[in-house]
Amino acid sequence: MFAFRRDLNExxxxxxxxxxxxxxxxxxxxxxxxxxxxxxxxxLLDQGVTPERVLVLTFTRRSAREIINRVxxxxxxxxxxxxxxxxxxxxxxxxxxxxxxAVGLPDGFGVLDHGDAADLLDLVRSDLGIASGERxxxxxxxxxxxxxxxxxxxxxxxxxxxEHTPWCADHSEQVGSIFAAFTDRKRSLxxxxxxxxxxxxxxxxxxxxxxDQLGASYDHVLVDEFQDxxxxxxxxxxxxxxxxxxxxxxxDDAQAIYGFRGASPRFLLEAERHFDGLSTITxxxxxxxxxxxLAVANAVAADAPSGFSAVLREHVALAGASPPTLVHCGDExxxxxxxxxxxxxxxxxxxxxxxQAVLYRAAHHSGDLELELSRRRIPFVKYGGxxxxxxxxVKDLLAAFRLADNPRDEMAxxxxxxxxxxxxxxxxxxxxxxxxxxxxxxxxxxTDVATRWEDAVDVLPNDVHEVSDGLVASMRRRAxxxxxxxxxxIRDALAPLVRACYDDAAPRLEDxxxxxxxxxxxxxxxxxxxxxxxxxxxxxxxLAGPPMIDEDWLVLSTVHSAKGLEFDAVHxxxxxxxxxxxxMALSSAEGLEEERRLFYVSITRxxxxxxxxxPLRYHHHxxxxxxxxxQPSRFLSDGVRDTLDETAFVDPLAPFDRDVxxxxxxxxxxxxxxxxxxx
DNA sequence: TAATGGGGGTTTTTT
DNA sequence: ACCCCCATTA
Numbered sequence: 295m296f297a298f299r300r301d302l303n304e305x306x307x308x309x310x311x312x313x314x315x316x317x318x319x320x321x322x323x324x325x326x327x328x329x330x331x332x333x334x335x336x337x338l339l340d341q342g343v344t345p346e347r348v349l350v351l352t353f354t355r356r357s358a359r360e361i362i363n364r365v366x367x368x369x370x371x372x373x374x375x376x377x378x379x380x381x382x383x384x385x386x387x388x389x390x391x392x393x394x395x396a397v398g399l400p401d402g403f404g405v406l407d408h409g410d411a412a413d414l415l416d417l418v419r420s421d422l423g424i425a426s427g428e429r430x431x432x433x434x435x436x437x438x439x440x441x442x443x444x445x446x447x448x449x450x451x452x453x454x455x456x457e458h459t460p461w462c463a464d465h466s467e468q469v470g471s472i473f474a475a476f477t478d479r480k481r482s483l484x485x486x487x488x489x490x491x492x493x494x495x496x497x498x499x500x501x502x503x504x505x506d507q508l509g510a511s512y513d514h515v516l517v518d519e520f521q522d523x524x525x526x527x528x529x530x531x532x533x534x535x536x537x538x539x540x541x542x543x544x545x546d547d548a549q550a551i552y553g554f555r556g557a558s559p560r561f562l563l564e565a566e567r568h569f570d571g572l573s574t575i576t577x578x579x580x581x582x583x584x585x586x587x588l589a590v591a592n593a594v595a596a597d598a599p600s601g602f603s604a605v606l607r608e609h610v611a612l613a614g615a616s617p618p619t620l621v622h623c624g625d626e627x628x629x630x631x632x633x634x635x636x637x638x639x640x641x642x643x644x645x646x647x648x649x650q651a652v653l654y655r656a657a658h659h660s661g662d663l664e665l666e667l668s669r670r671r672i673p674f675v676k677y678g679g680x681x682x683x684x685x686x687x688v689k690d691l692l693a694a695f696r697l698a699d700n701p702r703d704e705m706a707x708x709x710x711x712x713x714x715x716x717x718x719x720x721x722x723x724x725x726x727x728x729x730x731x732x733x734x735x736x737x738x739x740x741t742d743v744a745t746r747w748e749d750a751v752d753v754l755p756n757d758v759h760e761v762s763d764g765l766v767a768s769m770r771r772r773a774x775x776x777x778x779x780x781x782x783x784i785r786d787a788l789a790p791l792v793r794a795c796y797d798d799a800a801p802r803l804e805d806x807x808x809x810x811x812x813x814x815x816x817x818x819x820x821x822x823x824x825x826x827x828x829x830x831x832x833x834x835x836x837l838a839g840p841p842m843i844d845e846d847w848l849v850l851s852t853v854h855s856a857k858g859l860e861f862d863a864v865h866x867x868x869x870x871x872x873x874x875x876x877x878m879a880l881s882s883a884e885g886l887e888e889e890r891r892l893f894y895v896s897i898t899r900x901x902x903x904x905x906x907x908x909p910l911r912y913h914h915h916x917x918x919x920x921x922x923x924x925q926p927s928r929f930l931s932d933g934v935r936d937t938l939d940e941t942a943f944v945d946p947l948a949p950f951d952r953d954v955x956x957x958x959x960x961x962x963x964x965x966x967x968x969x970x971x972x973x
Numbered sequence: 974t975a976a977t978g979g980g981g982g983t984t985t986t987t988t
Numbered sequence: 989a990c991c992c993c994c995a996t997t998a
Contacts, residue, residue, distance in 0.1 A: 354988085383988050408987080433983090433992085488988055554986060656985050718975045828988070854986045878985055892986080977997080983990090 302326070302333055309542075309575045310334045316541040316569040318520075318562070322604035323591070323898035324582025324860065327544055328357070331518060332364040334542060335377060338514055339365070345376035347513040353522060355380050355829050357858055361518075378512070382527050383488060384828045386495035389508065390486075391821070397498050400484040400738075402699030404706070405824035409684065411487040412438040414705055418475040424468055432462055432469070439554070441473055445489045446524045446556030457882070482735075484702045492526045499533030509534045519858070520545030520565070524556035532568055541569060548595060548602035549895050551854060553888045563603070580606040582860050584615030587904050589937040591897045597931050598890055606898075618904040620930065620938040625911040625921070626868075630666035633865050636905055637672065637848060640863050645903070647673065649862040651849040653896045655874040655889075659867060660850045667848065677851035687792055687802040691809055692823040694784050698769045699820035701729075701743050702736040713791040714762055716755040725750040740770035761790055781813040781822070853896045864900035866893075867907045870924035893929045906930070906938065 302310060306326050309319045310333035321327040331350070338348055352358040358379035365374035378385070387405065394401055406414065416434040424431065432440060436459065444454045451473070452466040462469075480490065499505045515534060517523070520543040523531075535541050543565060550559035566572040580588055585608040595602045621636075623629040637650055654660055660676065667674050690713060693706035701707075704726060711722035728750040729736055729743065737743045747766050751759055768787035771780050785806050792806070793799040809826070816822045849861065868874055875889030897904060908926045930938075 381988060491988090552987075555988075658984085716975070720974055852986065876985055888986095975998090977995100979993105979995090981991105981993085983992100 302329070303579060305575055305577055305579075306330045306333065309577070310337050312542070312573070312575070314540045316535070316539050316565075316572045317543070318565050318569075318572055318574045319542065319544040319577065320546060320562075320574065320603045321544055321577040322546055322580060322602075322606050323549065323895070324580040324606070325577035325604070326579075326581055327518070327546075327577065328361060328364070328858075330577065331516060331542075331544055332361050334516065335361060335374065336365050336370060339370050339373050339377075343513050345373045346378060347511065348377045349385070349512045349515045350377060350379035351382055351385060351515070351517045352379065353381065353519040353857065355384055357518060381828070382495075382523075382530065383491050384825075386491040386530075387824055387828060389498065390491065390494055393498060393504065393508075396501075396504050397494050399486070399494065400700065400702070402484070402818060402820045404483075404485045404696040404700050404703050404820055405491070405827050406480075406485050406487040406705070407827040408438065408488070409689075410705060411441075414479060414485075415441070415472065415476050417705075418479050419472050422472060422475055424472065431465055432459055437469065437472065440469065441476070442489055443554070443556055444473075445493065446526050448525050482702070483704050484700045485705065489526070492530065496526060496529050496533060499530055505533055506537065509537055513538075514540045514542070516542040516544070518544050519549075521547050521550035521559045521562045522552040522555075522557045523561050524552075524558070525561075526556070528561050528568060535569070539569070539571065543569075546602075546604060548598075548604065548891055549857070551857065551888060551892050551895060553884060576604055578604040578607055579609050581609045582901055583898065584608075584612045584902055586615060586618055586937070587897065587900050587902075590618050590904065590934065591894060593931075593934040593937045594890065594894050594897060594929060596933060597929070598887065600887075602894075612902060615902040617939045618900075618937065619906070620935065620940045621905055621907045622941060623907055623909045625913060626662045626909050629867060629907045629909045630663045633663060633867060633905075633907060634666050634670055634672060636865065637863075638670075640903060645862050647846040647848040650865070651851055651856060651859070651861040651863070651899065652865045652867060653851055653853050653856050653899065654867050655853060655876050655892065657852055659873065663850070663867065672848055673846065674848040674850050677849065677855040685802070685805065687796060688805060688809065688826075690792065690795075691785060691788060691806050692826055694765075694769065694788055695781065695819040695823040698740065698771065698780070698784065699818050701738065701740055701769075704736065707736075710765065710788075710791075711754075711762075713788075713795050714754060714758040715794055716758065721753055721755075724753045728753055740766075744770065761787075765791070777816050777819060777822075778810065778813045781810045781819060784819075785810050853892050856899055857895060860899055860901055862901045863903035863905075864896065865905045865907065866896045869893075869906045869908045869927040869930065870912075871927050872924070874927050875929070890929060893927070 303326070306329065309317065309330050312334075319327070319330065321330065335348060335350065339345060350358055350361055352361065358381075362374045362377055362379060365371055380388075390397065390399060390403075394403065412434040415437045419431070419437070440451070440454060440459060443458065444451050447454070451470050452463070455463040455466045455469065480486065486494065499508050512534065515531065517531065531541070543562070545562045547559035547562055550557060561568070583591070588606050588608050592605060595605065621632055623632055633652060637647070640650060641647060652660070652663060664674070690709065693709045696703050697706040697710065707726050708722050711717055711725055712719065726736070729746050731737070737746060743766065747763075751762060754762060765787045768783045788806070789803060792802055796802055809822075812826075813819065813822050874893065875886060879885035879889050908930070909924055911921050912924055913921045
C-alpha cells in the first residue's frame, strides 16, 4: 500500500499517517525527522490531497527541496514538485507578491538584505540629526539587530535594550524615534526588510477577509525545525490555521539555536497552548551515530539544567566507528596541523573528504585552518560566513534590478550614482532630489524617470553624462522584452562602471553574468533580487586559490550552518571557553544554554568519528609574542570527558629546546667551511 | 565636494 | 587584524 511503510519504525509510521492533527513531533537528532516528514507528505498525496494545497515550511529552501525530492515513486514525484514549500520568509515573499495590493504594497516592491537595512537605519539616524558618536549610540549593525529582536519577539524596545545593550539603554527613546523613521522611510521607498516580510504576512493572515482566504488555500501545513520559530512566525501559523487544524510541527528543543532571531524552544514545548487538541509523538531512536558518539551527546545533554525532551537511543551498532577523542593542542597552529593530519588519516581509511566536516562556533575560527589546508592542497568548501551577495559588485547589479521595478528605491539610486567617477554622497543626493516631483516623491516608473532625468544629469560631472544616460536608459524595460534580455542590457550598461570602480573587474563581471543567467524564467527583476537575498548560495568554494578540479572537498562550516546535516567524521575545533561557548553569549543564563545546545548540535552531526580539539594557548595579534592560556570549554565536564579518549598534549618542540641549549656551535665557521668547497 | 589616510574601537550565530 | 568614522587635502 504505502511504499514507505516498511522503511519506518512504529512511531515514525504513526506520525506519517496521523489523521488531521494538530500534531507535534519531537524528533531528536538523527531520528529520521526528514524521512518522517517526507513520508507524511507522501501519505497526504496518497490520500488524494491536492499537492498545491500542502505547504511545507522549513528552515532553508534546501531542506524543503530535499523533502520534496525524496518523495518516492514516479507518479507521486511528479505531484510532489507541485507541493508548496520554502522558508517562512520566501513563502511570505511569494504571498505578498501575489496579494501586494490587498496589503497596500506597491507592485515590484524591493527586499532589503541585512546590510541594506543597516545602511538605511544609519541614513535615517543622520537625517534625524542624531550623531553616531556623541552619545554612545549603538552602531548600525547593532541597531539593526535590536530592531529585529524587538519586532520578532514583540517585546517593548526599552526592555530589549535593557537586556541586550545595557550600555546604551537610556537612549531607548532616541532609538525608538530612529526605528519609527526607518519604518516610514521603508514604506515611502517601497522597500521591505526580512522582518517586514513576516510583519506584512502576519497582517494579511490576521485580516478577516484576506486571512480566511489565505488559510483556506492550504489543506495541510507542515513545519520543520519548529524549535527555531519566533513569535512572529508563530502568529502567522496561528492565523493560517485559525479555521483549520490540519497542522504538523516537527522539532527538537535540544537543537534550538536561533535565540538571537527571537526564536525560543518554548513555542515548541508549549505548543498545546497555541493549537487546541494537539497530539505529540516523540522520536528518540537514533539511526545516525555510533553508540560512543551518542554517549558523548547524552553526557552533554545530562549537563543541561532543565534537560532535553529526547534522550537518544542507539539503533544498531554502526560498523567502522572509531572512539570519540578529545585532542589537546599547543596552540591554534598546531590545532590546524592536527586537524589536517586526522582528515588525511581518515581519508586514507576511505572516508571521502565531503563526508567529513570541520565545525566551529564563529565564521572567523576557520582562518588558520584554511591556510593549512591550502598549504597541503586539501580542497574545501565553506558554509556560512562570507556570502556572494555581500560582494560589492553583486549588490550593485542587484540594486539596479531592484531599481528597474521600483524607481522609488532611493537606496538603490544612491548606491548606483556613487559608482560614477567624481560622484559622492553630495552629488548623488542632489541628482536624486532633481528627480522628485512637487510632492517630493520619486517617479513610479522609468517612463516618468526619463522625463525628469535631464534635470538630474545636469548635477553630475560632464564626463559621466554618457554612461549614466546609458544606465538609466537600460533600466526601462522595452515592451514584450524577456526579463533576461532586459537584465543583460542593464549588466552591459553597468559594466563600464564596474571596470572603473574595481581593480579586479574581470572575475566580478563573470559573477554578474551568472546573475543575468539567474534571471531566466523570472517574472520580474525585483524577484531575482529578492531571491538572491532570501536564498543566497550556501557556500563559497573557490576563495582559496584556483578552482579545484577535484570532485571531493572537505566541508568547513559554522555550527549554525551545519544544522540538519550529517557527516561520517566531524572535527569540532576551538572547544575553548570564550570561543565555544562564545563569550558574547555568557551574560545570561539562556545564552549559555543556547551555546550548550549548539555544542550538542555539533556533536550529533557525526556518524562514525568525532574529534574535539582544544588549543591550550592563543597568540594575540595585537602584541607580538604575547599570548594567553585557554580553559577547555566548560561543556567538557567530567561526565563528558568520561565518554572521550583524551590525547595528552606533547609539545613537539620541547625536545629541541633541550638540544639547542646543550649544543653551542660556531655557525659562521661551519657555513664558511661548507662554502669554501665551492670556490 | 571627492578621495585618501590615520586613528580608534571592536570582535557571533542567519532568514 | 579589521572596519568605520573622521579630518585633511586636492
